[in-house]
Every structure is written in C-alpha cells, then in structure tokens.
Amino acid sequence: MQLAIQQLLPVPLKEKISQQGSGVWNNEIQFEEGKFIKIKAPSGTGKTTLIHYLYNTRYDYTGKVLVNGNPWQDYNASQVAQLRQQELSIIFQDLRLFEQLTALENIQLKNCMSGKAYCTDAEIDSMANQLQVSHVLQQSAATLSYGERQRIAIIRALTQPFSWLLMDEPFSHLDENNTRKAAQLIADACKKRNAGFILTDLDDDQHFEYQLEYQL
C-alpha cells in the first residue's frame, strides 16, 4: 500500500510549526514501501497526532494523507475497515486494549478480524513466550501492568496481514531485554510480509536498523 502526505498540518499546531519548521509537517513525503522509518521528535510536537492522521482516526488537519494515491476522505467506512484489516496495523501509544476481555481474547479478536485466523495458536503462544507474557494471557486486560499491556498490544498488532505497521512509542514501558525481543519480533514480522513501518519516538535509539529517519 502506498502511503504519502502532502502539506499535512495539524490545525491546533499550525502556529507553532510555522515558527519552528519541520521535516515532516507541511512537506511532501512518499513513505517508501517496505522501509523501516523512524520519526523522532520531542514530547508535544505531534507524534501521536501524526500517527492518528495516518491511521485515519483524527481529521483536524489541512493538507492530505494519501493512501494508494487517494486521500483518506475518498474511502468509505467499509473500504477504510478493509485497508485496516489487510494493509495497515498499529500499536497505539495508549494501547487501546479491550479491558473487559482477557489478554488472549484481545489478541484473538484481531487475529480473526478478517474471518479466518492469521496466526496459529502455536504462533501466538510462541510470541507470548518470547515476550514473557504467557502467564497473563488468561487475565483480564484491566488487571495487567502497563508493560504487560504494551507487550500484548505488540503481539496483537502482529496477528494480521499488513504492508505498513504504525507504532507510537511502542517500547515506552518495556525493559531493555523485552524491548530487544519485541523489536526482533516486529522486524521478523515485517520482513515476512515485505512490510515497512513508521515508528515515532522521543530520542535516538538502536532498536532497529532504520532505513529512513525524519525529524518531526
């Protein structure tokens, strides 16, 4: 799936951006397919805002987000749902697990979204084992620590097809060991699908071999 932005500007941040400039806002960028892309920015400069524009869950902008050459606004609800099921996965900064469901049910819901399971139970077990969350799979999401939730949200995002994975500070509550393992799972999942990702974070990091980096 082609993903591009043209002169994209958040309405609430227009003034701030016109004073400070940006490597992303108000630029024209065609995100190169299959690339590992990092967008770095200090807190409060719009990383979460950008991710929500790319995923089409927030609309207070001027300019365009282009999906396969067409602005999000040209797609109807069912086409947007189809693109999110087949082409675009996401790890939200606020995770957005269903609290009334167990951790495993959260994962399975995504895994079966398109009608048939994308990953086998054994593949889900293996990911949970690698990220050390096997023991919480039957617990309600509401009872998990933030770091456990983050690992469940990462696994959930990897149980669907995608050509782009959006990630908003995905390792913010993980220790070094789990960050390394989660990054490896994500890199493997992208390579298996020939997919790229766009990751936002505050600082420089060595979690991935980024092929493109932008300053927001």
Ligand SMILES: Nc1ncnc2c1ncn2[C@@H]1O[C@H](COP(=O)(O)OP(=O)(O)OP(=O)(O)O)[C@@H](O)[C@H]1O
């Ligand atoms: N609806 C809104 N109205 C006014 N200001 C807003 C609105 N939404 C976001 N902002 C402001 O836009 C800025 C960017 O917010 P955003 O959450 O995208 O930043 P961020 O870079 O992801 O921050 P963090 O690293 O702290 O998560 C913030 O200063 C925020 O207060």
